Amino acid sequence: MYGHIHASALRAIARHRIADHLAQGPRTAHALAAATGLDAAALHRVLRLLATRGLFAEHGDGTFALTEAGHDLRSDTEGSQLPRILLFTDEMFRRAADGIEGTLRTGEPGFDAAYGMPFFDHLAATPDKSHVFDQAMTALTSGADEAVADACPFPESGTVVDIGGGRGGLLRQILTTHPGLNGILFDQPGTLADHLLDGDDLAGRWHTQGGDFFTTAPTGGDLYLLKNVLHDWSDDDCLRILTxxxxxxxxxxxxLLVDAVLPGDGTPHPAAALDIVMLMTLKGRERTAAEFEDLLTRSGFRLLRVLPTRALSSVLEAEAV
Incomplete structure (x- = not known):
């Protein structure tokens, strides 16, 4: 019942980049407050709360230090969680979560009720929120990119088509790991404008193509990817995309479908929380392997196997029939 308080405290600490100020070692709340223009007493109390969650360590001399988990709050570290924190503690998600009570009655996302429009329409209308979202999605999936590139059996040559590939983090990892492959990054033009594929190391091995995956996709590829796409959409919309x-x-x-795969036997899984994010913001959902297989079969594919990775996501390998 105190979850929203911890989340709000975390957001405040993240917004003021307190972890960055602790990167060089322990400091008192007074020293941190002097460096950031904050109230020392209030800052001490918020840090003390977050220390109970393992993000900071409170020492007997009045100083606070970063724990191993707390280092992920820094803005300058590889794998920083800061963009994800700033997204999922944003008022967009707080308001959507407040609507879960109504969602239980209607089945409709609380986000739509709060904002009068679907989630992605709101992002399109608010560039600052869209930027926060894109940065968070890059951070959210960056750890999975290497895991997926390592877990999947890629061919030595050919063209990989990343459908809805965002800024291209996964495609970049694949092309870097497999130098005989070329790639096509397919997404909305606005997203492609901020892609991650530039650089001498990949020169001449990729191009981008803008479009809507509900109506078109690049032809002639040797391997196709859908990473963290289907969980955003209803079954009917997933069938349209897959078809x-x-x-x-x-x-x-x-x-290759890259998505979290829920156990079919009720075993606890971290993606159960992500499933509620989908429930309150979109009409998508997290799915079991059997549910993915049904979608694939109905759209002209045969599921071959499910490959776990070191990350939250698994890889479902399918074949066009």
Whole structure:
């Protein structure tokens, strides 16, 4: 019942970059307050609360230090959680969560009721929120990119088509790991404008293509990817996406779905929380392997296997039939 208090305290600490100020070692709340223009007594109390969550260590001399987990709050570290924190503690998600009571009655996202429009329409209308979202998605999935690139059996040559690939973090990792491959990054033009594929190391091995994956997809690829796309959408919308992708593929071409896979037997899984994020903001959901297989079968694919990774997501390998 205190969850929202911890989240609000975390957001405040993240917004004021307190972890960055502790990067060089322990400091008192008074020293931190002097460096950031904050109230020392209030800051001490908030840090003390977050120390109970393992993000900071409170010492007997009145100083606070970063724990191993707390280092992920820094803005200058690889794998920083800061963009994710700033997104998921944003008022967009707080207001959507407040609507869960109504969602239980209607099944409709609380976000739509709070803002009068769907989530992605709101992002399109608010560039600052869209930027926060894009940065958070890059941070959210960056750890999975290496895990997926390592877990999947990629061919030595050919073209990988990343459908809805965002800024291209996964495609970049794949092309870096497998120098015989080329790639196509397919997404909305606005998202592609901020892609991550530039650099001499990948020169001449990729291009971007703008479009809507509900209606079109690049043809002629040797391997297709859908990473963290289907969980954003209802079953009907997923079938539209998968059918569009299938029409672009030759028979026997492989499709790799990268998404969290919920256990079918009720075993606790971290993606259960992400499923509620989907419930309150979108009409998507996290799915079991059996639910993914049903969608794939109905859209012209055969599920071959499910590959776990070191990250939250698994890889479902399918084949066009």
């Amino acid at each position: 569009t992708v299938r029409h672009a593929m030759r028979p026997a071409t492989r499709l």
